[in-house]
Amino acid sequence: MAEQERKQPRRNEPAREAAAEPVASHDVGGELTEKIDGLLEEIDSVLEENAEEFVRDYVQKGGQ
Amino acid sequence: MSRSVQKVLGTETEFGIALRGRPGFDPILASSLVVAAYAGPAAIHWSYDEETPGRDARGFGPAAAETDTGMLNAVLSNGARLYVDHAHPEYSTPECLDPLQGALYDKSGELIMARAAATAVLGPGERLLIHKNNSDGKGNSYGTHENYLMARALPFEEIVRHLTAFLVTRQVFTGAGKVGSENGRPAVSYQISQRADFFEEEVGLETTIRRPIINTRDEPHADPALYRRLHVIVGDANLSEEQIFLKLGATALVLAALENGRMGKPLELEAPVEALWRISHDPTLRRTVRLAGGRTATALDLQREYLARVAAGAMRDGVEPVYARVLALWEQALSELEADPLSTAGYLDWTAKLALLEQYRERDRLAWDHPKLRLLDLQYHDVDPQRSLHRRLVGAGRMRRLFSDEEIERAAAVPPEGTRAYFRGRCVAKYGEAVISANWDSLVLDTGRAALQRVPMMDPLRGGRESVADLIDRCASAADLVRALGGSDGRTGTQTASS
Numbered sequence: 001m002a003e004q005e006r007k008q009p010r011r012n013e014p015a016r017e018a019a020a021e022p023v024a025s026h027d028v029g030g031e032l033t034e035k036i037d038g039l040l041e042e043i044d045s046v047l048e049e050n051a052e053e054f055v056r057d058y059v060q061k062g063g064q
Numbered sequence: 065m066s067r068s069v070q071k072v073l074g075t076e077t078e079f080g081i082a083l084r085g086r087p088g089f090d091p092i093l094a095s096s097l098v099v100a101a102y103a104g105p106a107a108i109h110w111s112y113d114e115e116t117p118g119r120d121a122r123g124f125g126p127a128a129a130e131t132d133t134g135m136l137n138a139v140l141s142n143g144a145r146l147y148v149d150h151a152h153p154e155y156s157t158p159e160c161l162d163p164l165q166g167a168l169y170d171k172s173g174e175l176i177m178a179r180a181a182a183t184a185v186l187g188p189g190e191r192l193l194i195h196k197n198n199s200d201g202k203g204n205s206y207g208t209h210e211n212y213l214m215a216r217a218l219p220f221e222e223i224v225r226h227l228t229a230f231l232v233t234r235q236v237f238t239g240a241g242k243v244g245s246e247n248g249r250p251a252v253s254y255q256i257s258q259r260a261d262f263f264e265e266e267v268g269l270e271t272t273i274r275r276p277i278i279n280t281r282d283e284p285h286a287d288p289a290l291y292r293r294l295h296v297i298v299g300d301a302n303l304s305e306e307q308i309f310l311k312l313g314a315t316a317l318v319l320a321a322l323e324n325g326r327m328g329k330p331l332e333l334e335a336p337v338e339a340l341w342r343i344s345h346d347p348t349l350r351r352t353v354r355l356a357g358g359r360t361a362t363a364l365d366l367q368r369e370y371l372a373r374v375a376a377g378a379m380r381d382g383v384e385p386v387y388a389r390v391l392a393l394w395e396q397a398l399s400e401l402e403a404d405p406l407s408t409a410g411y412l413d414w415t416a417k418l419a420l421l422e423q424y425r426e427r428d429r430l431a432w433d434h435p436k437l438r439l440l441d442l443q444y445h446d447v448d449p450q451r452s453l454h455r456r457l458v459g460a461g462r463m464r465r466l467f468s469d470e471e472i473e474r475a476a477a478v479p480p481e482g483t484r485a486y487f488r489g490r491c492v493a494k495y496g497e498a499v500i501s502a503n504w505d506s507l508v509l510d511t512g513r514a515a516l517q518r519v520p521m522m523d524p525l526r527g528g529r530e531s532v533a534d535l536i537d538r539c540a541s542a543a544d545l546v547r548a549l550g551g552s553d554g555r556t557g558t559q560t561a562s563s
Contacts, residue, residue: 036423039460043420043440046451048084051439055201058442061091061151063078063206064271064297 072213078152080195102180103138110137111501143485158485163313172475197445198258233363240300241414253432260344285504303454313390326377484527498542
């Protein structure tokens with residue numbers, strides 16, 4: 001669970017900080033895209049298999 | 065004079081449940097396995113009846129769960145209640161003293177569910193999934209409720225008049241987000257709230273059908289002459305710690321301002337139920353709703369108005385630091401939502417989820433009706449820390465936290481210190497075997513005497529650490545405790561009564 005270690009509460013969200021870096025915008029864009037791609041790949045690896053079947057079978061009884 | 069906001073509050077969450085590897089599983093049985101897995105065979109049962117506690121309701125285990133699939137109930141050492149309700153595992157936090165504590169104990173419920181799912185006794189190839197969400201995307205909804213202790217002196221009609229528009233519009237910062245619409249509402253790609261589609265009345269007693277924006281359940285679990293418990297059923301289950309804090313804090317502030325006579329003229333919507341759907345279905349936040357009298361306003365406009373009134377009242381009356389923090393976060397959320405809703409993706413579930421879905425749509429060129437988007441939506445809410453997409457966003461530094469894992473672990477074990485939950489939790493931890501049953505306002509102890517001993521706890525604000533810690537530390541057994549209480553100790557607000 002190393003990647004889930006606590007983050008200190010912060011006033012500024014990280015995505016905006018990245019966007020506010022005073023460097024050439026295409027560099028920042030490239031870095032951001034890489035970061036996003038990395039995260040999506042990480043998420044791909046933990047997603048339930050067979051999305052269509054899983055979503056179809058996910059039926060709950062109504063509650064409150 | 066400084067008026068304190070101090071508001072006892074808590075949440076109740078029904079979790080979604082799925083058993084992979086067993087098609088057609090029984091959700092009540094699966095929920096029972098969850099409760100049994102966590103509470104264990106020595107579980108202390110919840111008592112529904114204050115007057116005649118069930119004397120033989122003692123203990124169950126995974127084996128018993130196979131036959132006893134009814135109302136499994138446990139009281140935990142942190143003062144919370146873990147049980148099976150409406151085919152869902154449900155967690156009710158202990159009574160908390162402020163929204164920060166409320167958010168912490170709400171999060172402890174996720175940890176408890178995750179631990180339960182990991183230890184439940186399952187068949188080969190089976191895996192238990194628990195989701196902190198409110199809808200299956202197929203028209204079935206289950207609740208996340210908030211409870212706020214209020215002064216009975218404030219007429220309920222006043223609460224209805226002032227609170228309806230607040231509850232309808234607060235979804236802009238309380239929503240958990242959802243792909244699509246349900247329950248016969250117009251088709252949308254994505255909406256702000258998990259729950260909005262399911263509300264059909266303005267005021268009512270129901271919670272499972274024809275759900276009302278204001279629920280009239282009047283069950284204070286405290287002295288009814290002094291208190292009412294406002295049972296808020298129109299809210300989403302949130303994963304974001306900061307969002308839970310904001311949801312509880314802003315609502316408590318509005319209620320306190322109302323009690324203090326600081327709300328002015330009520331903001332009343334012409335058609336609150338339609339407004340609830342309409343706002344949820346517009347993630348751009350531009351849509352307006354009509355107020356009684358004809359004026360139109362956006363949800364953000366109305367929230368601005370509530371914030372201004374509450375902040376003005378706080379200026380006059382003073383406010384505790386934790387609520388000053390709520391005011392600052394509320395202001396920040398409204399400003400950022402106004403500028404660009406996605407700029408709140410660091411701390412609001414609905415925008416965090418929307419940002420993630422948009423990135424998937426772009427990378428994989430997915431239409432909004434693609435099952436993968438529904439899977440992402442669902443898995444955002446998974447309580448398993450490895451599978452939870454919310455946790456992935458936190459891990460990637462895209463979402464903020466308020467608490468450390470250690471703080472949440474502690475809250476899963478020990479009660480909050482300022483309310484009667486402290487007495488309940490400590491008794492469960494120390495005198496476990498002797499605690500026959502418990503509920504919000506009493507404990508029943510078996511001290512070896514012929515009659516069971518009932519300890520009433522009618523005041524939620526009494527029985528905290530300051531008043532009972534020494535007593536519990538000093539008493540080695542439940543019998544000692546009852547003796548000490550009976551000896552007109554007087555400090556606990558509790559007294560013995562034979563059952």
